Amino acid sequence: MFLLPKGNPLFENLAVTKLKLPDVLLKLSTGGFTGYSSFVFQTSTVILVFEAGKLVSALLEDRNGKRQNGFEALSALAELMVSSGSGTMNVYKLSKDLTMCIHALLEGETLYKAQELKLIDINSLLGKVKNDRMNGCLRIYTEEHSAMIFYKEGNPLGFFHDGSGDIESSSSESQKIAGLPGAKIDLFATQSVEEIMGINLLEVANIQKIWDATVALHQSEIDRTNKERQERDIKAATLRLAELEEQVKVIVGEYVGKVGRGIVDKELSENGGNSCLIDEAGFAKFLSGVERAAKLLISGTNIKAMMEKLTSTITIAKSDS
């Protein structure tokens, strides 16, 4: 995933689930913030770049490297914030120059992606950057650290690494990361500052509407899921009751004979259906009715045994549900 050097942290590891996107953007915008904000989710990372309170760039990159920009990225961010249930937000302050470099980087083109540093000829690559007079950025990174070297017309402009708020001239941090095991590089061609659009995304996108629509959609999804679960539960309960009713009919039939099923049907219909079997008062009335009818057909000893069997069956069914 896209990992930028951390810059000067204003906030780190804020739980996204407690945040509302319109509030966050409003706060950064009205505060005239310059820098970037990253939203890290399990499946994606979103980077928002601010310049003097203007949201100049929004980029989403998922685990597979697939990217979305601008309005799409904001919509996806709103959806992730509402539905992911996890994720953290970080806000890093940067200088205006560095911010514009990051902006240019995000708007630029990826030339090389996730190349193992030890497998490539770095001198030849740097020679190509110089010879082609590239505007670009070389990102050196591991799982936890990242540093960047910006180039303008093939010449190094400066370095950006964790903790720096501006473009720096020291290459020591970049060299340090390059020496770490598993270090990789990306090479990006950036657009010149003059070419990149200076649109404030907050002015062209109605963040509040995007957020409200996303929340409403998510709520309807939750409602639909709940309804489906309720229907599943009702269906399962109906099935359990039908099985219990059949068990009761078998028991009564075993003692009373074939008319037993009819007696059970009649008592169930008089006590509001088979749901009375799991209702204490309803079951007592049901049992009393069955006993009254059974007195006309079977011996007291068998009635007692049948009542005990019915009670124990219902007790077991109740404890299982």
Add this chain to the structure above:
Amino acid sequence: MEKFFELLTQMNPFDLVQVIFWGMAGAISFYFSIGNARVWTSISIGFFLIFLSQAYGINPWGHYQKLTAFHYIVGTVAIMMITHGFLEYYVFCRTFEISGNKLIVYLSTLGILAASGAFLLINPNPSPNTIRNIRMVENAIWVFLCVMNIELVRKIYLAIKDSDISKGFIAFGLVFFFIFLWKGSELYLQIFQWDQDWQDIIALMTDESTDFDQYPARIQFSQEVRRYAGLLSGISVGGTFTYIYRLLK
């Protein structure tokens, strides 16, 4: 009391045994009605009433004609109660509905008997001929309701034949068969005026003749059937209730 014992000594021993068996059957059926479900109340009260109807022979005041007529009316109420009970049992077998309560059955029976008594009280003293007519009506009702009850019992048995009590209904079928023979033979004798009551009436009160002597064999046969079927009826009712009592215990 002396009058009662005098009546006992005057009675035909066979009739005395029959009354004793009906007494036992009545006691058993009445006891059965107390401890069992409501539907049994009508049936058992009905069989108990048969004993009351048969007890006129040992009633010290049986020479009062209104009382004799009352005995026969009680007999008619008895078979109606029994039939009502079996009808209710049949309805239960088809719908599983049980309604009413025992007290209402007891009070209704008393009410019907009281109304019958009142009917006799407000009317003239019944002649021997009237008493014989009442007895003939009783026998006719018994015969036709016995046939109906045999059919009801058969249907009840088919509906509940795999339950504990089903064989009890076969026994009831036997009971109604004996009663049918008993009451049927009596009715037969009455219809052809070969019964003892008619012989007594024409001997004392009318100038009518009788063909009694022309058919001695069939009259003798009918009288024997009446005697033995009557005895077997009493025994079978007592036995049936005892058997059902054991089945339901």
